[in-house]
Amino acid sequence: MTRRRPSRSASADDLLTTLGRLTAQARRRVELQHARVELAEALQRAMLPPFLPAVPGLRTAARYAPARDGLDIGGDWYDGFLLPDGALAFCVGDVQGHDVEAAVIMGQVRIGLRAVAAAAGDPGQVLSRANDLMLSVDSTLFATCTFLRFDPVTRVLESARAGHVASVWAAADGSSGVAEDPGGLPLGILPGETYPVIRRRLTDTGAFVLVTDGVVEGPAFAVEDGLGRVAALASAAVLAGEAARDGADPGALAAEVLKVAELTGHSDDAAVLVLCHDSVPEGPVGAYGPG
Template identity: 40%
Template structure:
């Protein structure tokens, strides 16, 4: 259905608004939508009245099948259309009602109709206001809810921020703890390695050389070690920093610099007048008896870390113990060398024979052991030479060796062959020291007889160099070791001895090596003896002894004592003539 209104005045506009409101209500348009439609149309009509002229409002209620709608078209006057103003249109869908029912009556609205329309408009306005109140309450509710949500979000952000800060602080603390633990591990590792390096040697000079190598440049830029002994008093006062002197007197570490060090357990002092431009940490080298000296260090940078200073003080304590051990060892070694020299035999002077002996202590430990050599004359004029080795090392073995040597000399007074002498020594050692054993070789030579008599008990065989340079190893079956729980009679062996011959007796330290055994060493000894010219042995047996040792011992350090005894029979023996012999040499003369 289509309806058209002509609008030229306010009354026309009011009638159209009333008719549209009534028609929208009949079509089931909700009150809010009716109010919105009425407000829109009123605003448009007010603009039309302002512009003037006759406006046409066409209402079309027709719609698709099964639906209803209101289609409004406001057409401007002809002049406005000519001016290009387009018609105004609006379409509103109606949820219910018949599109052909409820025609709006034409004509002028009665006052009762106007009043009714006015009340209807108020009802729509009231509905709109109620809906608006509901919306306002809903908005207020949501605003409050949003505000609470915002406060919760802000609180959550604050908690997250606090948790983040706590986590960052925890991570930083963990990193710091890990770094501190790693530094502590590094210091402990360094301290352990440095202690092992210092205690690996019993040589004081070696320890003093290793200290700067260990500390520079990681923990010190300069290192100075001042060792104090009685000789310092004889030399007079030396130029030492006051902090070093104070550390030696008080036994406490001292720090001298132009600023306090703040190091734990260290006394602070002004910078040293001898070194005003650098800091000094003076740590006493303490021992069990008295301060041994002072270790003076300069920092690698501006100053030391407190933990580094504690580690350096502990290292100085260990260095002091290592130096004290080295001094004590050197002192005991000097005593041992003196004792060993006292136990060595002065070789006798025998017509027609030349003797040369060498004794070299092991390069490790005290220079005292159970190896020995001896030579003495029997009542019949024959010469007894002996070389032996008591098992073990140290003072106990040396004392037992001295007893065996004394017993042998006592037995030899009664005469007897080398085999008989060894048999008696075997019984003596077995009853005196059942848990101690020895090896030995005894030879007997008479200058007027061309015969060598010898016997061995568990000892490496003698080596005989003939005048023509050939070398023989006298490897006849020896007896067992002296002192074993076994009764034995050690047999004698004889060998023709030509003038110009040289006999070599030795201990296993000269020829035995752990990696190769003893046989290659004996072969090397035989080769060394065979390489001499006959005149060398006749003219310089002492030098020949040194040259024999050199190729046998120059390839390794000695972990056992070495004895060598050479006996040379002159090519031309003059009855009654005496020929001087070389005696013995200790460790300081053996250069092999």
């Protein structure tokens, strides 16, 4: 007599069907999440400049890394462009939030800075006008920013910052530090805000590094520690460039600085902008003293 295998109960069949459906749903969610990540990164990178300006004696580089959880569109950016009078403009900034609105505002602020910089006299005026522009778009978000203007003839670097993390400098004599310059409130908070301008003559060999807070601050890292590590990296790069007699490599330095973000425990996106400058025959010693 042939024995028949007992049929599965209806509850077992239902369980298998449910597991199959959940597996398919999970697979679709993973695929959708992967597509979102790729779209977010493509959108962010499309908003960054394809190249940075440079002149003899000034070499530039930048790096950007998306949020390390890979799920959010960040609001960090960097930019560099030529001004009508032949000066070079550079900026780094961070829009509050990590969503599509933050990315849109970031794009608007970046374009707005380019527009107002063409007519403004100095970085303080640029940020003041950009602040008014951001307030006019009626957004609840705000943005921090550091804006630089470099005159290749006088070698004067003008800077102003709107609530942004401090910049870092390093010189060929081995000294380095954090440029704790005075600044104003972030863009988009208070109408009529003013932004002090600091002027430096870059007559000696050195480097100037701008970062967003995702590079130097996080749950496992105080911002002072992060900036200290960046200063050490900048100093080492400048000294290595002097030893090789070919100047510091801004691309290599930017890549090393971006690695600091891995130590912070932060999930934010991160941006780095590096200016490496060579010495000139004339000019006062001490390129980093306000003047």
